[in-house]
Structures are given as structure tokens and as C-alpha cells.
Amino acid sequence: MQAPAITEKMPRLRLSAAAIYRLGVASRSIAAIAGGYVLAALATMLLSVCLPMARAEAVMTATLLSFAIYTCAVLWVFATGSALRAWLGLLIPGAVIAAILQWTGALSWSLA
Numbered sequence: 001m002q003a004p005a006i007t008e009k010m011p012r013l014r015l016s017a018a019a020i021y022r023l024g025v026a027s028r029s030i031a032a033i034a035g036g037y038v039l040a041a042l043a044t045m046l047l048s049v050c051l052p053m054a055r056a057e058a059v060m061t062a063t064l065l066s067f068a069i070y071t072c073a074v075l076w077v078f079a080t081g082s083a084l085r086a087w088l089g090l091l092i093p094g095a096v097i098a099a100i101l102q103w104t105g106a107l108s109w110s111l112a
Contacts, residue, residue, distance in 0.1 A: 036073035043102035
């Protein structure tokens, strides 16, 4: 016995221009807060490993620079033309930095 075929089409959800605008702003806000933080944290890890100075000074310098990196990331997110470009502008550099950290062995994925 086969299930009867449903021939009715589901009504398509239509968003108003204001709702689309609000979703774009919400997406950019999440990108700025979460994506900017992740990018700044990854850049801080890379700088603290790569800066040619004593370990404590390298970590302090990288931490201070992370505030500027986070600010630039937030500015980038709201200066771009679309939310997709904002996300890509954070994800691509973050992936490159994470790959460099993994390649140098500075990024450890173990929880032990």
C-alpha cells in the first residue's frame, strides 16, 4: 500500500524588505561579535608564537594588538556591502591563521 501523493504546494514564506534588512543586521552583528572575537583570538595566538621577543612580552604585545584587530574586524563587518561578504572576510583569514597555527604545531586540538 502506497502513501497518497500530496499535490498541494506549500505556501512560500515571503519576508518584507524590513525583515530582510533586520536579518542582515542581525547576521552582521553575530559576525562582528563572534567572528571578530575568533579572528582576534587566532591572530593573538599567531602573534604570541611568532613575535621575536621574550615569551611574556610577545604575549602582552599580541594581547594589546588583539584589541585593534577586533575593532578592525567589527568595522569591516559593517563596512562591507553584504552579510555574506562580511562572513567571508572573517572566515577566510581565520582559516588561514588556523592553518598556519596547525602547521607550526602551536594549535593543539587535544583536550588531554
